Structures are given as structure tokens and as C-alpha cells.
Amino acid sequence: EPEVTQTPSHQVTQMGQEVILRCVPISNHLYFYWYRQILGQKVEFLVSFYNNEISEKSEIFDDQFSVERPDGSNFTLKIRSTKLEDSAMYFCASKVTASQETQYFGPGTRLLVL
Amino acid sequence: AQSVTQPDIHITVSEGASLELRCNYSYGATPYLFWYVQSPGQGLQLLLKYFSGDTLVQGIKGFEAEFKRSQSSFNLRKPSVHWSDAAEYFCAVGTTGANNLFFGTGTRLTVIP
Numbered sequence: 024e025p026e027v028t029q030t031p032s033h034q035v036t037q038m039g040q041e042v043i044l045r046c047v048p049i050s051n052h053l054y055f056y057w058y059r060q061i062l063g064q065k066v067e068f069l070v071s072f073y074n075n076e077i078s079e080k081s082e083i084f085d086d087q088f089s090v091e092r093p094d095g096s097n098f099t100l101k102i103r104s105t106k107l108e109d110s111a112m113y114f115c116a117s118k119v120t121a122s123q124e125t126q127y128f129g130p131g132t133r134l135l136v137l
Numbered sequence: 138a139q140s141v142t143q144p145d146i147h148i149t150v151s152e153g154a155s156l157e158l159r160c161n162y163s164y165g166a167t168p169y170l171f172w173y174v175q176s177p178g179q180g181l182q183l184l185l186k187y188f189s190g191d192t193l194v195q196g197i198k199g200f201e202a203e204f205k206r207s208q209s210s211f212n213l214r215k216p217s218v219h220w221s222d223a224a225e226y227f228c229a230v231g232t233t234g235a236n237n238l239f240f241g242t243g244t245r246l247t248v249i250p
Contacts, residue, residue: 029180056237066181066227068237079236114180126231126238128173130180 025049027129029115035135036105044100044132046115055098056116056126057090059083066114072098073121105136139164141230143241150218151249158213158244160228169231170211171238172202176224184226187211198222223248 028047036042048055057069070080072090089101098117102109112133116126140163150156162168169188173181185196192204202213211228225245229238 027180054236058238058240065242066229066238066240068239071236073236081237121236125171125183125186127183128181 027115027117027127029113029129029132031132032130033133033135035137038107038136039104042102042105042134044102044113044115044134046098046100046117046129047096048098048115048117049127050096052117052119052127054078054118054121054126055090055092056118057100058114058116058128059111060114060131061108061111069100102134105134107136110134110136139168139230139232139239141228141239141241143226143228143244145244146242147245147247149247149249152220153217156213156215156218156222156246158226158228158246160211160213160241161209162211162228162230163209164230164232166232167206170202170204171229171231172196172200172211172213173227173229173240174198174224175227175243181227184213218246218248220248220250222246 030045055072058066060066068081070084071078087103092098112131114131115129118126142161171186172184184200185194187194187204195201200215225243227243228241231238
């Protein structure tokens with residue numbers, strides 16, 4: 024069964040550094056998402072992406088964050104200058120169409136900012 | 138605004154016992170409802186979903202959930218819990234016009250022998 028994959032599984036970085044989290048959505052899916060889960064808290068929506076542009080974003084997704092689909096398969100989340108509070112598990116998800124069909128989640132990238 | 142409440146932060150059950158995890162949502166129209174499970178160090182796996190039709194839905198691993206509009210609830214049940222069911226369970230709601238999912242805070246399930 025096709026899966027969403029994410030790399031790396033863990034990343035440790037220094038505060039102020041840039042990080043790029045990578046995701047490969049399921050191949051025939053058109054809608055892509057990033058969510059994050061701070062330790063012990065709920066999963067929170069960050070951004071959705073369709074047709075090479077952001078379709079929706081939360082208030083968490085400020086100017087420090089950006090997303091892109093650099094090629095036909097990868098979907099990346101960049102944090103330009105990481106803060107301590109960016110430490111979290113970041114999940115990528117994808118789904119086929121705009122209707123409320125299931126979002127399939129990747130295994131996540133655990134980011135630790137020191 | 139839509140929201141999801143999972144009132145139980147942590148539940149402990151004995152292996153073989155029945156299980157019910159509570160989920161209440163707040164949304165003006167009919168929501169799309171999901172239960173995801175997260176095992177330690179793992180991602181979110183879809184257990185089951187409700188879009189329309191039969192209000193009792195069956196999922197993987199022997200789980201089921203019932204949508205009750207009058208109570209704004211979508212509780213997850215399993216008749217006999219296995220040790221491997223120990224995990225964090227998240228209820229989520231999707232809504233018409235919004236592209237993203239709204240998650241509850243999760244319920245951690247511990248299974249004791």
C-alpha cells in the first residue's frame with residue numbers, strides 16, 4: 024500500500040539555523056499538508072498546498088515558514104531561523120482530491136532545537 | 138469555530154476488557170469525523186472515518202465508532218482490548234469548506250495484563 028514518507032526521522036539543530044523537512048506524498052495525491060505536534064499537545068494544522076501554491080495556512084505558519092514542491096515528488100517545509108519553540112514532531116499528509124476524503128499521514132520528523 | 142474535545146487524557150484498561158474513548162465535536166453542520174492512532178515513535182494511522190450514511194462505522198484492528206448527532210459525539214469502541222492497542226488515540230474533524238483537520242488533544246491508552 025502506498026505511504027507518505029518523511030525524512031529525516033529525527034533532526035537536531037541549533038537555534039537560528041535553517042532546517043528543511045522533506046516529505047514524499049502518495050503519488051496520485053494532489054493536496055498536501057503539514058501539521059505539527061508539540062510534545063504532549065494536540066496535532067495542529069500548519070499549511071495546506073495545492074497546485075503549487077498555499078491554499079490555507081494557520082496563524083502558526085508565519086514568515087519563518089515556507090513550503091514548496093521543488094519537483095514532482097517532494098514536498099518540503101522550511102523553517103528559516105529556528106526557535107526553541109519550534110521543537111515538535113512535524114507530520115506531512117496528503118490526500119487525493121478537494122473533497123473530504125482521508126488524509127494520509129507520514130511517520131513524522133522529530134525536530135529538536137537547542 | 139470547529140473544535141474537538143477528548144475529555145479523557147489517560148485511560149487504563151485490562152487486556153480483554155472493553156474500551157470506549159470519548160470524542161465530542163463542535164461544528165454547525167455535519168462534520169467529517171476520523172479516529173487516528175499513534176503508537177510510540179510512530180506516525181498517525183487512520184483507524185476509521187465517518188462521512189455520511191450508517192452512523193456505526195467499522196475500522197481496522199476491531200475498532201468501531203458511532204456518530205451521534207444529538208450528542209455531537211463520535212466515540213471509539215472495541216469489545217476486547219489487546220496489549221498491542223496501547224497507544225495515543227486522536228479524534229479529528231474535517232469540515233466543508235476547510236481543507237484541514239482539527240484534532241483533539243488525544244487519549245493515551247494503557248493496557249495492563
